Structure formats: structure tokens, C-alpha cells
Amino acid sequence: MIIALPATRIQASSEETPAMKRFQQTMIVCAILLFTTTHAIAESNWKVGSDFAVITPQKPMWMAGYAARNKPSEGVASDLHAKAVVLDDGNKNKAAIITLDLISVPRGLRDRVANLIEKHHGVPADAVMLNCSHTHCGPVVRSPEATITDIDSEKVSQAVEYSRTLEKTLVKLVGGAIENSVPSTLTYHRARAAFAMNRRLPTANGFRNSPNPEGPVDHDVPVLKITDVDGKLTTILFGYACHNTTLGFYEFCGDYAGFAQTEIERAHPGVVAMFVMGCGGDQNPYPRRTLDLAITHGKTLATSVEAALQTPAISVSGPLQAKLEHVEVTYAAPPTKEELESRLSTSNKYIKRHTTRLLKQLEKEGKLRTSYTTLVQTFQFGDDLTLIALPGETVIDYSLRLKHEFSDRNVWVAGYSNDVFAYVPSKRVLNEGGYEGGGALIYFTTVLHPGPFAEDIEERIINSVHRQLEK
Ligand SMILES: [Zn+2]
Known part of the structure; x- marks a missing residue:
């Protein structure tokens, strides 16, 4: 005008x-x-601050991620961190994003932390996002109210104690981020990195956990760059869709995501670099298994972030709009008592343990679980950027589908957010079967899953995103 x-x-x-x-x-x-x-x-009405805390256990602990581990940790290869960024759009809309170098985000922990952040720091609980890197070299994390294993066991009791301390740390961390808040500018950038490969290899005996160069991947590296009014870089959020499973040893370590954060912070002193895990449920870093490779993958990802920062900046303005929905997903028909009893003759100790738990539940409660209610969250940064935070170990199909269906905007899809309760297969992966399709559910110790999910799990989750973004 x-x-x-x-x-x-x-x-x-x-x-x-x-x-x-x-x-x-x-x-x-x-x-x-x-x-x-x-x-x-x-x-430039944004006010943004970030902070970090070291969350490496102070003593040896049982480690998470591989059921076959048979002893506690034996040292520290690199520190584990929790980091928080608090965003205020200057128009009373706030959000807190917390990233963790940990295996999972138990739902109970998320709910308690989000409620305390709302109470003490005025960020609405629905606008609090917790995302974990899914490193397999962190401690077991366990909410006391949601554990199906013996709470008196050393493994579980120390995990519960660790989680209680972690909750307090995270609430304090958000307070620190708010204290560090300054007027800021946000820009969105994107590059790619290619060390993630699909890990579902079709064989004559079903899908095997092995590199599959033909399988779907999402190599995007989304980056949110935050600078102060003097143009000084303060915080970098970056994402990648790949399991943090280069390593499986007995030392605490953030794996490639930890090394990527360290590398970015080394190159930009004073910056808080935060890794946001994408939909890497069926993606592995390759090659893997040595500390050198984890460092190499970390440097590769950090290099991609630097490359992204050289692309034209997409200015990110408000208003900031955060939404969260409780979404019920259902299971396929559960096994009968007779089917479960016949399974007990198996020589597989994990199937036997899971079956025994289901039989106990059947005896105690008269039925098995038929559904589970989880959380789907979205953040809209005006018309410039949409961050979608999906729960569970979400497979890559979710990321690819949502980017396709919302191709008219900049979409960043995170998995492993707010409630890591199970592998979350797409309809395709569910029908193909294998580990991510349902086989892995017997290993989860926070929710007793009766068996694979029903076919409509993908639609229920995707529909929630559409409801939130199209209102
Ligand atoms: Zn996993």
C-alpha cells in the first residue's frame, strides 16, 4: 500500500x-x-534462548538399546547432553524444544516435564517438545509408573532414579534457556547427507536387518539457524533420519549425533547445537561398529550443516502456533490364550518372556491391551516453516509422505518425539513384517504390546497431522 x-x-x-x-x-x-x-x-520480534546440561550418568549404569547387553557401562567415550531452546514470537506464543542424547523419551517423563515447564516457566505443555537422538550408548531411562519389568531389579531402579534427576534437570534447563533469551532472527536452510541407508533387506526368509541400497531413505538435513541482533550465531537445530547405532560398546557416547553436535560447537564457539532425530526407524548409519566411524559420520553430518548454512536463507517469521493431539492407535487381533500357551515352548528367551507377561496380564485383567494413545505434535512458524513431531520409532515412509503431501511448504519431520513407545511402522512396513513391522515389539519394556498394530496406524497418525495443519 x-x-x-x-x-x-x-x-x-x-x-x-x-x-x-x-x-x-x-x-x-x-x-x-x-x-x-x-x-x-x-x-525480528523473536526472542530466543538456549542452554545445555551434561546428563552423563555419574556412575556405571545399565545401558539401553541392545537386549543382549549383559553388564553395566564401563566408562565414557563422550558426554551425553540435554539441550533446550525456548522460542517466543513476541506475540505471547512460546515453545520449548528439548533434545536428548538418550535412547527414548518415556511418556510419563514427557508429561511431567511439560507440565512443570508450563507451571514454572509459562510455556504451554502442548508447546513443549522432547526429542531423543536414540543413541544406543546411553543409560536405560524408565518412568516409574510405566514399567512392565520388576522395579526392584538393579537395572530398573537405577533407571528410575536417573529419570527423576533428569526431570529436574530438564525443567531447570528451560529456565536457563529463558534467562539466555535475546532478540533473534530465525532462518531455515537445508542440505543433504548420505551415510544413512535403509536397513530392511528383503530375503527369501523375510526382511533382515542389513543394508539395503534399494530401500527408501530421506537424506535431508534441515537446519534452523538462530542469530542475535548483531548477526552472531547462538543456536543451531539440525535434523537427520538415521538410527544412532554406529556403536554398541559399553561406554557412554552420543554416537554420530553427539559427535556432529560437538563438531558444530567447536567450529562456532558459544553456539548450542541441537540434534533433532528424524523418522529413522528403519535407517542405519553405514558402515558401523567402530568409534572412528561414529566420529566420521558425525563430521559428515556437521559438514552438511555447514553446507546448509551456505544456502540462501529462508527467513522464518511468526506467528508461532503449536498444537498437540492425543491419537489412539489400535492393535491387530490379539493372540488367544491357547496361542500364547503354545508359544511357551519356544527356545527364544525374548519371545518366552513376552509371552509369559501377556499370559499374566490375561490372567490378572481378563484381556490384553487393544489400543494405545500417543501424541502427535506440530509447530507452525507463520507460512515459512512447519515442524512435525511424531512419536515412536517412526519409519521413513512418514517423513517422505508428509513432505509430499505438504510440498507447498517447508516441512521438517521429526520422529522419536514426546513418547517413544514402539516402532511405528507405515502400512507398507507393517504388511512386509520383520523387525520394524512388529517383530521388535516384544523388546519394549514400558508398554506391553500384545502384537503388531492394525493396518490403519499410518492413516491415524497422518490424519492427525492434517487436522492440525489444515485448521
Ligand atoms: Zn531403534
């Missing part, structure tokens, strides 16, 4: 002197400058 008025006047007048024309042209330039400056001020 400001620009249109002088422009119209120039076109309307055919008898102007050169001096008048120069004056009017100067007015146009001024109007453009005024418009640009006003626009820039509108975009």
Missing part, C-alpha cells in the same frame, strides 16, 4: 517537471526502504 500510492501518482500525471519526477522517485525509494525496514522489524 505504501509503495502503490506514489507509483499511481506518477502514472496518473503526464505534465510533471523533471524535479517533480525526481522527488516522486525519491519518495518511492524511501517508501520501499520504509517497507523493507518495517518488514525486517516485524520479523
Whole structure:
């Protein structure tokens, strides 16, 4: 509007002197400058702060991620971190994103932490996102109210104690991030990294956990760059969809995601670099198994982040709109008592343990679980960026599908957020079967899953995202 008025006047007048024309042209330039400056001020209403805490256990603990581990940790290869960024769009909309170098986010922990953050720091619980890197070299984390294993065992009791301390740390961390808040500018960038490969290899005997170069991948590296008013980098959020399973040894370590964060922070002193895990449920880093490879993958990812920072900046403005839905997913028909009893003759100790638990539940409660209610969350940054936070060990199909269905906008899809309760297969992976399709459910010790999910699990989760983004 400001620009249109002088422009119209120039076109309307055919008898102007050169001096008048120069004056009017100067007015146009001024109007453009005024418009640009006003626009820039509108975009810089963000107040953002971040903080970090070391969450490496102080003593040896049982480690999470591989059922076959038979002893506690034996040292520290690299520290584990919790990090928080608190975003305030200057219009009373706030969000807190917390990232963790840990295997999972137990639902109970998320709920308690989010509620305490709302109470003490004024960030609505629905706008609090917890995302874990899924490192397989962290401690077992366990909410006391949701454990199906013996709480008196050393493994579980120390995990519960660790989680209680962690909850307090995370609430304090958000307070620290708020204290560090300064007027900021947000920009979105993107690059790619290719060390993740699909890990579901079709064989004559079903899908095997092995590199499959033909399987779907999502190599995007989304980056949210946050700078202060002087243009100084303060916080970098970056994502990647790949299991943090380069390593499986007995030392605490953030795996490739930990090394990527360290590398970025080394290159940009004072910056808080935060890794957001994508839908890497069926993706592994390759090659793997040595500390050197974890460091190499970390450096590769950090290099991709640096590459992303060299791409044209997409300005991210508000308003910030956070939404969260409780979504019920259901299971396929559960096994009968007779089927369970016949399974007990198996020589597989994990199937036997799971079956025994199901039989106990059947005896005690008269039925097995038929559904589970989880959380699907979205953050909209004006029209510039949409962050979707999916629960569980979400497979890559979710990320690819959502980016396709919302191809008219910048979409960042995170998995492993707020409630890591199970592998979350797509309809395709569910029908193919194998580990992520349902086989892994026997290993989960926070929710007693009766068996694979029903076929509509993908639609239920995707529909929730559409409901949240299309309102
Ligand atoms: Zn996993």
C-alpha cells in the first residue's frame, strides 16, 4: 500500500517537471526502504534462548538399546547432553524444544516435564517438545509408573532414579534457556547427507536387518539457524533420519549425533547445537561398529550443516502456533490364550518372556491391551516453516509422505518425539513384517504390546497431522 500510492501518482500525471519526477522517485525509494525496514522489524520480534546440561550418568549404569547387553557401562567415550531452546514470537506464543542424547523419551517423563515447564516457566505443555537422538550408548531411562519389568531389579531402579534427576534437570534447563533469551532472527536452510541407508533387506526368509541400497531413505538435513541482533550465531537445530547405532560398546557416547553436535560447537564457539532425530526407524548409519566411524559420520553430518548454512536463507517469521493431539492407535487381533500357551515352548528367551507377561496380564485383567494413545505434535512458524513431531520409532515412509503431501511448504519431520513407545511402522512396513513391522515389539519394556498394530496406524497418525495443519 505504501509503495502503490506514489507509483499511481506518477502514472496518473503526464505534465510533471523533471524535479517533480525526481522527488516522486525519491519518495518511492524511501517508501520501499520504509517497507523493507518495517518488514525486517516485524520479523525480528523473536526472542530466543538456549542452554545445555551434561546428563552423563555419574556412575556405571545399565545401558539401553541392545537386549543382549549383559553388564553395566564401563566408562565414557563422550558426554551425553540435554539441550533446550525456548522460542517466543513476541506475540505471547512460546515453545520449548528439548533434545536428548538418550535412547527414548518415556511418556510419563514427557508429561511431567511439560507440565512443570508450563507451571514454572509459562510455556504451554502442548508447546513443549522432547526429542531423543536414540543413541544406543546411553543409560536405560524408565518412568516409574510405566514399567512392565520388576522395579526392584538393579537395572530398573537405577533407571528410575536417573529419570527423576533428569526431570529436574530438564525443567531447570528451560529456565536457563529463558534467562539466555535475546532478540533473534530465525532462518531455515537445508542440505543433504548420505551415510544413512535403509536397513530392511528383503530375503527369501523375510526382511533382515542389513543394508539395503534399494530401500527408501530421506537424506535431508534441515537446519534452523538462530542469530542475535548483531548477526552472531547462538543456536543451531539440525535434523537427520538415521538410527544412532554406529556403536554398541559399553561406554557412554552420543554416537554420530553427539559427535556432529560437538563438531558444530567447536567450529562456532558459544553456539548450542541441537540434534533433532528424524523418522529413522528403519535407517542405519553405514558402515558401523567402530568409534572412528561414529566420529566420521558425525563430521559428515556437521559438514552438511555447514553446507546448509551456505544456502540462501529462508527467513522464518511468526506467528508461532503449536498444537498437540492425543491419537489412539489400535492393535491387530490379539493372540488367544491357547496361542500364547503354545508359544511357551519356544527356545527364544525374548519371545518366552513376552509371552509369559501377556499370559499374566490375561490372567490378572481378563484381556490384553487393544489400543494405545500417543501424541502427535506440530509447530507452525507463520507460512515459512512447519515442524512435525511424531512419536515412536517412526519409519521413513512418514517423513517422505508428509513432505509430499505438504510440498507447498517447508516441512521438517521429526520422529522419536514426546513418547517413544514402539516402532511405528507405515502400512507398507507393517504388511512386509520383520523387525520394524512388529517383530521388535516384544523388546519394549514400558508398554506391553500384545502384537503388531492394525493396518490403519499410518492413516491415524497422518490424519492427525492434517487436522492440525489444515485448521
Ligand atoms: Zn531403534
